[in-house]
Amino acid sequence: MTKNFELLKTDGSARAGVLHTRKGSVETPFFFSVATRGAIKGGVSMEDLEAMGAPFLLANTYHLHLRPTSERIKKLGGLHKFTQWNGPILTDSGGFQVFSLKRKKITDEGVTFRSHIDGEKVFLDAKKSIQIQHNLDADILMAFDECPPNVPKFHPIRRAVERTTEWAKQSLDTHFKKYPQKISPLKRPQIFGIIQGGCFPELRKRSLDEITAMPFDGFALGGLAVGETAEEMYKVLDEICPSLPTEKPHYLMGVGTPQNLLEAIERGIDMFDCVMPMRNARHGSIFTSQGVLRITNAEFANDKAVLDKNCQCAVCQKGHSRAYLHHLARMDEALGARLLTIHNLSFYHQLMRDARAHIVKGDFAKWKKGVLKKMG
Numbered sequence: 492m493t494k495n496f497e498l499l500k501t502d503g504s505a506r507a508g509v510l511h512t513r514k515g516s517v518e519t520p521f522f523f524s525v526a527t528r529g530a531i532k533g534g535v536s537m538e539d540l541e542a543m544g545a546p547f548l549l550a551n552t553y554h555l556h557l558r559p560t561s562e563r564i565k566k567l568g569g570l571h572k573f574t575q576w577n578g579p580i581l582t583d584s585g586g587f588q589v590f591s592l593k594r595k596k597i598t599d600e601g602v603t604f605r606s607h608i609d610g611e612k613v614f615l616d617a618k619k620s621i622q623i624q625h626n627l628d629a630d631i632l633m634a635f636d637e638c639p640p641n642v643p644k645f646h647p648i649r650r651a652v653e654r655t656t657e658w659a660k661q662s663l664d665t666h667f668k669k670y671p672q673k674i675s676p677l678k679r680p681q682i683f684g685i686i687q688g689g690c691f692p693e694l695r696k697r698s699l700d701e702i703t704a705m706p707f708d709g710f711a712l713g714g715l716a717v718g719e720t721a722e723e724m725y726k727v728l729d730e731i732c733p734s735l736p737t738e739k740p741h742y743l744m745g746v747g748t749p750q751n752l753l754e755a756i757e758r759g760i761d762m763f764d765c766v767m768p769m770r771n772a773r774h775g776s777i778f779t780s781q782g783v784l785r786i787t788n789a790e791f792a793n794d795k796a797v798l799d800k801n802c803q804c805a806v807c808q809k810g811h812s813r814a815y816l817h818h819l820a821r822m823d824e825a826l827g828a829r830l831l832t833i834h835n836l837s838f839y840h841q842l843m844r845d846a847r848a849h850i851v852k853g854d855f856a857k858w859k860k861g862v863l864k865k866m867g
Contacts, residue, residue, distance in 0.1 A: 493676070494676075495511050495740070496738060497509045498737060500850055501850070502849075502850045502856070504732065504733070504757060505759065505850045506520070506741075506756075506759055506850065507520075507850040508740070510709075512579040513679065514577070514580070517578075517579065518546070518844075518847060519740065519762065519847070520756050520761050520762065520846055521761075521763075522764070522765075522839045522840055523549035524540055524836060524840075525549045525764055525765070526549065526576075527550070527554055528558075529564075530574070531832065531836070532766075532828075532832070533769055533772060533828040533832030534829040534832075535829060537575050539805075540576070540836075541577075543837040543840055545578075545840055546578065546840070547578060548574070549582070550570060550581075551582070551585075552624055552627070553583075553585035554588070555570075556585065556613075556615075556623050557608055557613070558608060561622075561626035564627055565627070580629050580631075581630065581764075582624045582633065584634060584662075584685075585615055585620050585635070586620070586633075586635055586637060586638050589602050589615055592604050592605075592607070599654060600616055601635075602614070616635065616658070617635035617658040617661035621682075624680075625669055625680070629680055630680055631681045631682070631708070632683070634684050635659075635662050636658060636659070637651040637658070638714050639689065640717055648688065648691060651687055651714075652687050655687045655702070659684050659705060662682065662684075663706065666680075676708050681708035682708055683707055683709040683710060684702040684703070684705055685713040685744070686712050686713065686731065687713055687714045690723050692730055703735070703736055708739070709762075710742065712727070712731060712742070713745075715727060716744075716745045716747050725754055725755075725758070728759075732760065733759070735759065740761045741761045742760070743755050745765055747767065750863055752839075752842065752843070756846050763843075768836050768838070769835065775820045778835050779799035779802070780799055780865055781799070781866070782867040784798065784813075786798075786813065786817050787817065787820050791816075792817055792818075793814055795814060796812065797811065798834055799834075802838060802841070803841060804841075806834045816831060845862075
């Protein structure tokens with residue numbers, strides 16, 4: 492087999508497939524567990540991820556480049572050995588984190604910024620971003636791109652699209668110098684291109700045409716969930732997804748709520764990442780099949796029920812009560828953050844598995860409508 496993606500079933504535009512990597516195959520749609528610095532915040536271990544059936548890890552190029560440095564991780568055997576995660580890993584390009592910094596200088600060559608750790612001046616361009624990801628030994632690399640804020644300033648986003656295309660070419664050149672394109676994507680790290688353009692149809696279409704003309708292994712939509720409304724995001728997906736190559740995986744970056752994920756799956760997206768399930772758990776906001784539950788609320792102080800009676804996660808199956816988890820969260824106990832994060836992440840992964848099952852069954856739209864109604 493030389494293809495990295497198999498499309499097995501469609502239900503409308505929703506897709507059920509398999510993404511093949513050198514570290515194994517993953518059923519789509521799926522959600523990345525975001526290990527920003529090589530770890531899941533909230534004290535969730537790699538064994539916890541394996542137990543909940545987490546399929547894929549995402550690590551942050553920007554943060555790992557600054558500390559402990561990609562060179563050190565390379566000397567220690569790469570990110571898999573460093574973290575003891577045996578499944579596939581995707582690394583982002585660092586672009587989103589860099590461009591979200593307030594103090595930076597962007598040129599056609601790259602971006603110069605100050606480290607948030609010690610203020611040291613750092614320069615990052617397409618070549619360096621790919622080299623860092625090579626040091627980390629990721630299984631999927633992301634091309635370097637410019638992710639501007641999604642605000643109604645037409646020309647900066649146009650320039651970002653132009654730079655993203657040029658940097659995509661440089662990213663591919665750097666990657667294929669180390670891993671020639673003739674090598675099967677199942678035996679080398681894969682590289683995905685990123686489509687930018689904000690909420691401007693003309694710019695999105697231009698970026699789509701330019702990026703998909705290049706020999707990337709998959710394609711991502713960037714520059715969403717950065718300030719626009721959900722309806723504006725769905726409009727972009729409606730305009731772009733039908734033109735994405737059907738034989739390649741489709742990745743929506745930085746999204747989002749369970750509702751966002753299901754809406755995007757219905758439009759043809761296969762892969763997602765977001766810090767929301769972990770971040771919200773640490774602040775006591777819990778995802779359930781009946782909607783969001785604020786575990787720190789006083790109403791749960793004497794509640795013997797589990798977080799979600801329909802949930803198969805280790806926390807609910809163990810029988811931890813809402814009252815106990817309320818107590819842990821109110822006392823800011825580390826165990827509370829860990830248990831609530833396990834639940835939220837497990838909920839997301841199970842939602843993806845359920846979505847896939849209903850795409851295969853052929854009743855995804857009906858199932859999705861029922862799920863969203865219950866979530867409120």
